[in-house]
Amino acid sequence: xxxxxxxxxxxxxxxxxxxxxxxxxxxxxxxxxxxxxxxxxxxxxxxxxxxxxxxxxxxxxxxxxxxxxxxxxxxxxxxxxxxxxxxxxxxxxxxxxxxxxxxxxxxxxxxxxxxxxxxxxxxxxxxxxxxxxxxxxxxxxxxxxxx
Amino acid sequence: xxxxxxxxxxxxxxxxxxxxxxxxxxxxxxxxxxxxxxxxxxxxxxxxxxxxxxxxxxxxxxxxxxxxxxxxxxxxxxxx
Numbered sequence: 001x002x003x004x005x006x007x008x009x010x011x012x013x014x015x016x017x018x019x020x021x022x023x024x025x026x027x028x029x030x031x032x033x034x035x036x037x038x039x040x041x042x043x044x045x046x047x048x049x050x051x052x053x054x055x056x057x058x059x060x061x062x063x064x065x066x067x068x069x070x071x072x073x074x075x076x077x078x079x080x081x082x083x084x085x086x087x088x089x090x091x092x093x094x095x096x097x098x099x100x101x102x103x104x105x106x107x108x109x110x111x112x113x114x115x116x117x118x119x120x121x122x123x124x125x126x127x128x129x130x131x132x133x134x135x136x137x138x139x140x141x142x143x144x145x146x147x
Numbered sequence: 148x149x150x151x152x153x154x155x156x157x158x159x160x161x162x163x164x165x166x167x168x169x170x171x172x173x174x175x176x177x178x179x180x181x182x183x184x185x186x187x188x189x190x191x192x193x194x195x196x197x198x199x200x201x202x203x204x205x206x207x208x209x210x211x212x213x214x215x216x217x218x219x220x221x222x223x224x225x226x227x
Contacts, residue, residue, distance in 0.1 A: 055168065056166060056167065056168050077169075080219070080220065080221040081221075082172060082176045082178065082221050083172040086167075088165070092156060092158070093156075097155055097156060097158070098158075099158045099161055100158065100161050100163050102163050102164075102165055104165045104166075104167060105171055105172050106167050106169035106170070106171065106172070107169055107170050107171065107172045107176050107221070107223070108169050108221075109169065109176070109206070109208075109209060109220075109221045109222070109223060110208045110209050111208065112167060112168045112169040113167065113168045114165065114166075114167035114168070114169065115165060115166055115167070116163065116164075116165045117163065117164055117165070118161055118162065118163045119161070119162050119163075120158070120160060120161050120162070121160055121162070122157075122160055125156040127156075
């Protein structure tokens with residue numbers, strides 16, 4: 001009987017060490033890690049450009065565009081929100097005229113990239129523009145120009 | 148129109164679109180609760196604890212170690 005104990009202990013240790021079985025409430029979990037994981041998603045960066053790469057980041061960042069360009073604005077977000085809405089508001093000449101406003105619902109988890117794009121077949125009027133991106137009350141803006 | 152006012156530009160033909168690396172909220176997600184493990188979540192979502200790796204693979208950007216998940220994390224739950 002005594003000889004069986006090592007085998008039983010080995011079996012128990014194997015079960016406890018199986019991947020994916022450890023509980024999330026382990027003692028010693030750093031409080032900061034938990035706080036980071038529960039952080040609500042917010043915009044960390046806006047990218048502007050003419051093209052996107054496969055990971056939906058801008059591949060050629062610029063704030064100067066031509067009248068026939070398609071203009072991409074990417075909101076890089078960080079944090080978790082199971083149901084968040086990213087809104088893009090494009091304005092012309094110091095916000096005096098709204099060009100377009102779009103929104104997209106996302107389930108943000110970690111780092112995400114959400115892109116909005118606009119084009120105008122007849123050509124953009126030359127002048128100064130601004131795109132304002134909003135997520136969970138956090139707002140970021142970026143100015144650009146069509147020459 | 149007052150003198151000096153510029154005529155408004157016509158943006159009626161503007162075309163737009165959007166996309167995201169994040170799934171739409173219509174996709175299932177799960178918020179980790181205290182006491183959860185990937186196996187426990189897989190059991191709840193799929194009825195099979197052995198499917199934990201499917202959740203792990205779908206959330207590799209959030210899970211550095213499958214034995215260490217934290218309450219409040221929001222995981223994507225892939226279709227079974």
